[in-house]
Amino acid sequence: MVPRNAFYAQSGGVTAVINATAGALIEAARAHPDRIGKVYAGRNGIIGALTEDLIDTSLEPAENIAALRHTPAGAFGSCRYKLKGLETHRAQYERLIEVFRAHDIGYFFYNGGGDSADTCLKISQLSATMGYPIQAIHVPKTVDNDLPLTDCCPGFGSVAKYVAVSMREAGLDVASMAETSTKVFVLEVMGRHAGWIAAACGLAAEGEGDAPHILLLPEVPFDEAAFLARVRDCVERHGYCAIAVSEGLRNPQGELMAETGARDAFGHAQLGGIGPMIAGLVKNKLDYKYHWAVADYLQRAARHIASRTDLEQAVAVGRAAVELALAGKNAVMASIVRLSDQPYRWEIGEADLHQVANVEKKMPPEFITADGFGITAAARAYLAPLIEGEDYPPYRNGLPQYVRLRNVAVAKKLPPFDL
Amino acid sequence: MVPRNAFYAQSGGVTAVINATAGALIEAARAHPDRIGKVYAGRNGIIGALTEDLIDTSLEPAENIAALRHTPAGAFGSCRYKLKGLETHRAQYERLIEVFRAHDIGYFFYNGGGDSADTCLKISQLSATMGYPIQAIHVPKTVDNDLPLTDCCPGFGSVAKYVAVSMREAGLDVASMAETSTKVFVLEVMGRHAGWIAAACGLAAEGEGDAPHILLLPEVPFDEAAFLARVRDCVERHGYCAIAVSEGLRNPQGELMAETGARDAFGHAQLGGIGPMIAGLVKNKLDYKYHWAVADYLQRAARHIASRTDLEQAVAVGRAAVELALAGKNAVMASIVRLSDQPYRWEIGEADLHQVANVEKKMPPEFITADGFGITAAARAYLAPLIEGEDYPPYRNGLPQYVRLRNVAVAKKLPPFDL
Numbered sequence: 001m002v003p004r005n006a007f008y009a010q011s012g013g014v015t016a017v018i019n020a021t022a023g024a025l026i027e028a029a030r031a032h033p034d035r036i037g038k039v040y041a042g043r044n045g046i047i048g049a050l051t052e053d054l055i056d057t058s059l060e061p062a063e064n065i066a067a068l069r070h071t072p073a074g075a076f077g078s079c080r081y082k083l084k085g086l087e088t089h090r091a092q093y094e095r096l097i098e099v100f101r102a103h104d105i106g107y108f109f110y111n112g113g114g115d116s117a118d119t120c121l122k123i124s125q126l127s128a129t130m131g132y133p134i135q136a137i138h139v140p141k142t143v144d145n146d147l148p149l150t151d152c153c154p155g156f157g158s159v160a161k162y163v164a165v166s167m168r169e170a171g172l173d174v175a176s177m178a179e180t181s182t183k184v185f186v187l188e189v190m191g192r193h194a195g196w197i198a199a200a201c202g203l204a205a206e207g208e209g210d211a212p213h214i215l216l217l218p219e220v221p222f223d224e225a226a227f228l229a230r231v232r233d234c235v236e237r238h239g240y241c242a243i244a245v246s247e248g249l250r251n252p253q254g255e256l257m258a259e260t261g262a263r264d265a266f267g268h269a270q271l272g273g274i275g276p277m278i279a280g281l282v283k284n285k286l287d288y289k290y291h292w293a294v295a296d297y298l299q300r301a302a303r304h305i306a307s308r309t310d311l312e313q314a315v316a317v318g319r320a321a322v323e324l325a326l327a328g329k330n331a332v333m334a335s336i337v338r339l340s341d342q343p344y345r346w347e348i349g350e351a352d353l354h355q356v357a358n359v360e361k362k363m364p365p366e367f368i369t370a371d372g373f374g375i376t377a378a379a380r381a382y383l384a385p386l387i388e389g390e391d392y393p394p395y396r397n398g399l400p401q402y403v404r405l406r407n408v409a410v411a412k413k414l415p416p417f418d419l
Numbered sequence: 420m421v422p423r424n425a426f427y428a429q430s431g432g433v434t435a436v437i438n439a440t441a442g443a444l445i446e447a448a449r450a451h452p453d454r455i456g457k458v459y460a461g462r463n464g465i466i467g468a469l470t471e472d473l474i475d476t477s478l479e480p481a482e483n484i485a486a487l488r489h490t491p492a493g494a495f496g497s498c499r500y501k502l503k504g505l506e507t508h509r510a511q512y513e514r515l516i517e518v519f520r521a522h523d524i525g526y527f528f529y530n531g532g533g534d535s536a537d538t539c540l541k542i543s544q545l546s547a548t549m550g551y552p553i554q555a556i557h558v559p560k561t562v563d564n565d566l567p568l569t570d571c572c573p574g575f576g577s578v579a580k581y582v583a584v585s586m587r588e589a590g591l592d593v594a595s596m597a598e599t600s601t602k603v604f605v606l607e608v609m610g611r612h613a614g615w616i617a618a619a620c621g622l623a624a625e626g627e628g629d630a631p632h633i634l635l636l637p638e639v640p641f642d643e644a645a646f647l648a649r650v651r652d653c654v655e656r657h658g659y660c661a662i663a664v665s666e667g668l669r670n671p672q673g674e675l676m677a678e679t680g681a682r683d684a685f686g687h688a689q690l691g692g693i694g695p696m697i698a699g700l701v702k703n704k705l706d707y708k709y710h711w712a713v714a715d716y717l718q719r720a721a722r723h724i725a726s727r728t729d730l731e732q733a734v735a736v737g738r739a740a741v742e743l744a745l746a747g748k749n750a751v752m753a754s755i756v757r758l759s760d761q762p763y764r765w766e767i768g769e770a771d772l773h774q775v776a777n778v779e780k781k782m783p784p785e786f787i788t789a790d791g792f793g794i795t796a797a798a799r800a801y802l803a804p805l806i807e808g809e810d811y812p813p814y815r816n817g818l819p820q821y822v823r824l825r826n827v828a829v830a831k832k833l834p835p836f837d838l
Contacts, residue, residue, distance in 0.1 A: 074595030176493030387817035
């Protein structure tokens with residue numbers, strides 16, 4: 001079989017371990033020169049394919065590819081760009097095929113979340129609908145942990161560890177200050193529609209009275225009276241109250257409480273600011289001195305405190321994607337299958353992309369305590385293994401040494417294309 | 420010489436390494452039973468002395484005291500409480516002497532920043548002014564790094580490392596997203612009057628174009644036009660712009676910008692935070708998509724990424740405080756004396772508390788670039804050694820294992836006292 005080249009791209013919000021997936025995928029592809037030629041990375045995701053802006057990863061030294069394992073964010077650039085429907089935007093698909101054909105691309109690896117799974121599914125259909133032979137494999141990644149048909153999503157375990165560690169640390173801080181100063185601390189975390197990250201904050205509490213005391217999840221409509229009563233009770237009993245709030249918290253009418261009016265390229269509301277909003281509510285209604293933090297990108301880029309479990313899974317899905325491609329698969333996602341909670345055992349599986357694209361996995365009701373403010377033992381059994389283990393990057397001069405790739409462009413063969 | 424007991428307390432905002440100082444001080448005191456009896460810790464700082472709420476650290480197992488080395492925040496509770504003048508509030512000082520006499524306290528160790536140095540100085544004068552023999556030793560601690568007569572302040576190196584690491588990581592994230600999404604990232608850090616922490620963010624940039632691109636320091640009045648021009652230039656040249664802003668940023672009138680009653684785009688009062696304010700300005704004036712983070716307590720509690728240098732200095736000042744006491748000193752602070760930049764060599768010194776109390780050390784002009792938006796080579800030479808080295812805490816179940824002390828109260832001998 002004559003080897004064909006592969007296209008790999010990163011899509012959507014990046015994570016602490018998406019580059020580990022990239023590195024593992026590239027290394028796995030390099031191990032099969034008889035089947036896979038070069039791996040071309042799309043500069044800035046699928047946009048790199050549309051604009052024929054391809055990066056020749058074969059020009060990257062092996063040590064740089066290996067260093068992707070400990071480098072956060074998207075080494076090739078990511079994008080927020082969703083392909084439109086084939087019926088309405090046929091020119092876009094014709095362009096993709098032109099680019100793929102010009103560079104003899106037979107494998108399409110797309111590393112992303114739910115929206116990206118949709119893009120990957122559309123590409124997977126090019127063989128059938130437009131006669132261009134290609135295999136499209138989705139490689140899961142999202143800090144939101146909201147993909148179906150996989151135990152978890154690479155990227156989530158590390159952000160979960162970061163927020164749990166941060167909450168434990170900040171909780172000790174507030175406890176120290178509470179007698180004469182700050183009594184309420186609010187940490188805003190990511191999670192647009194699903195409360196997985198806020199739930200992970202809950203892992204920081206191991207004993208009675210430990211921070212965090214209240215979790216505000218998107219799955220539970222915000223009940224102001226019940227919340228304020230709980231804050232007051234907590235301050236009276238423990239001297240302080242630590243709260244984790246998901247950016248996607250909704251009011252009883254189902255509206256995003258932090259909605260700013262701005263929307264991103266996917267049409268999603270741009271969020272941010274629910275943390276100070278909740279802190280202000282506590283101040284206005286209960287007059288407790290407060291502090292708030294918004295972790296924002298710090299949480300998803302925090303490779304310095306990545307979960308070893310997450311890292312191992314990120315590497316495994318990268319390798320598995322290549323194996324699925326070599327096995328002739330199309331329109332599938334490499335998935336993680338949980339075999340047991342304790343000890344946590346897992347293996348790689350595969351999921352049908354039709355059942356993945358555009359489906360959001362929220363926290364199941366049995367993971368949320370009856371009062372809506374906490375996580376159950378079942379949630380802990382699910383979440384705890386995902387933050388297990390550390391995997392520190394190398395340091396020089398007190399700072400982690402993250403690789404910057406050369407990212408040499410492949411010579412263009414086609415005329416420009418307007419997005 | 421009959422041994423006398425010691426009083427130790429933590430004051431002001433806590434840090435990632437103040438407990439390391441506490442542990443070292445207690446261990447050093449335990450090594451001199453002929454001179455120092457028990458170490459009583461004040462519960463919630465000096466308030467514990469006033470209310471006779473003392474903790475008997477001799478009842479704490481050695482392994483708990485040792486674990487303070489890797490435990491952030493204030494294990495005995497801290498306070499924001501400044502003693503009033505002796506002339507106007509004599510009753511308070513009489514009460515302190517009553518408590519000290521009741522528990523035979525001959526050594527007073529106060530672990531804090533500038534305000535605490537003032538309290539410590541007042542205590543040091545009790546021998547002369549009120550005839551109660553006591554030695555008061557100040558033990559430096561503050562993330563703000565604004566104490567004079569010491570090379571740096573324990574607590575600062577770790578927050579400096581945290582913000583530099585976080586900025587490096589978030590910078591890679593923004594760079595990945597910039598093509599189709601976020602172009603400007605703002606990280607708000609602590610530092611009400613001095614820009615040391617924001618300056619430390621600058622260590623993350625090692626090469627041309629690296630994040631952060633702009634530092635906004637309290638020492639430099641905010642120049643909106645120059646700032647916006649720099650942001651635009653940065654986005655045009657590098658594709659994105661990463662900004663660190665100090666909470667203490669001031670406008671040209673000298674007012675704290677976070678307290679100027681700014682309103683958001685919808686006319687709502689901004690709920691605090693110069694970070695979101697700067698991000699909003701960029702959005703309104705340049706229409707770049709932005710993200711912002713406010714690290715708040717996360718930065719000063721982040722023992723998981725503490726600086727080893729900072730930790731060693733925190734331990735050293737704790738030990739030195741006991742040695743100063745044993746040498747018969749009073750009204751002094753254990754200080755850090757820099758001997759060389761590279762390699763960084765330092766030793767313990769002592770500073771006269773009269774010259775420490777209520778003096779704030781700001782960034783010197785030669786540490787700030789001419790444009791006001793960056794740090795000079797001199798600043799780097801000063802800052803870089805302070806973040807050198809890692810010292811990871813032990814983990815269990817994916818989380819750092821921080822100690823919670825027993826904090827057994829000493830039996831009270833006196834009637835209550837109203838603060």
